Amino acid sequence: QQQVKQSPQSLIVQKGGIPIINCAYENTAFDYFPWYQQFPGKGPALLIAIRPDVSEKKEGRFTISFNKSAKQFSLHIMDSQPGDSATYFCAARLKAAGNKLTFGGGTRVLVKP
Amino acid sequence: DAGVIQSPRHEVTEMGQEVTLRCKPISGHDYLFWYRQTMMRGLELLIYFNNNVPIDDSGMPEDRFSAKMPNASFSTLKIQPSEPRDSAVYFCASSFGGSSSPLHFGNGTRLTVT
Numbered sequence: 001q002q003q004v005k006q007s008p009q010s011l012i013v014q015k016g017g018i019p020i021i022n023c024a025y026e027n028t029a030f031d032y033f034p035w036y037q038q039f040p041g042k043g044p045a046l047l048i049a050i051r052p053d054v055s056e057k058k059e060g061r062f063t064i065s066f067n068k069s070a071k072q073f074s075l076h077i078m079d080s081q082p083g084d085s086a087t088y089f090c091a092a093r094l095k096a097a098g099n100k101l102t103f104g105g106g107t108r109v110l111v112k113p
Numbered sequence: 114d115a116g117v118i119q120s121p122r123h124e125v126t127e128m129g130q131e132v133t134l135r136c137k138p139i140s141g142h143d144y145l146f147w148y149r150q151t152m153m154r155g156l157e158l159l160i161y162f163n164n165n166v167p168i169d170d171s172g173m174p175e176d177r178f179s180a181k182m183p184n185a186s187f188s189t190l191k192i193q194p195s196e197p198r199d200s201a202v203y204f205c206a207s208s209f210g211g212s213s214s215p216l217h218f219g220n221g222t223r224l225t226v227t
Binding site: 032051093102 | 117144146155156158161169204206208210213214215216217218219220221
């Protein structure tokens, strides 16, 4: 019940395309869902986050869609750029476990020029 | 702020040797996390501390792994003896507060055990 399943494992799009990354969870006690972006040789960095009482959140070209009933959430990268090429991780936090995050398996996104 | 600082960036060692990874969290942060990243298992939480006290070490693979946080500005992750299957990138992260504050990751230590 602590798992977060992420798909696809990798994604290739042309510049301007909209890569979509999906995550699913089982534990309804998760209360916070961040996305992290990781570039090669670097640690992950927080990109955007959402709480389950909100169905959508936008920050710049990044949008999270959240479907509480389906226990799924997704990241959309609008007007993707080559600089967005990175590995993206979804995560979920169980409030009762403090600030401990469970990460999805990651999606490697390549945006071709 | 310099961010979370990890050392060394790369470590190559032989099976059976002791390995010590080091982390300096961001000043003022009260949570510290050690994660391990591999292709097969992704990002796994090994252990985390709150105010220098270990809170959850359920992710530590086995007794060969140990972690300490002697003060608010320093933590170590030790593997003794090391094995080839320990080869991975080890990340340290810190955060302020126990709510939805973001984790700030270091750039990791790439460990290779031959």
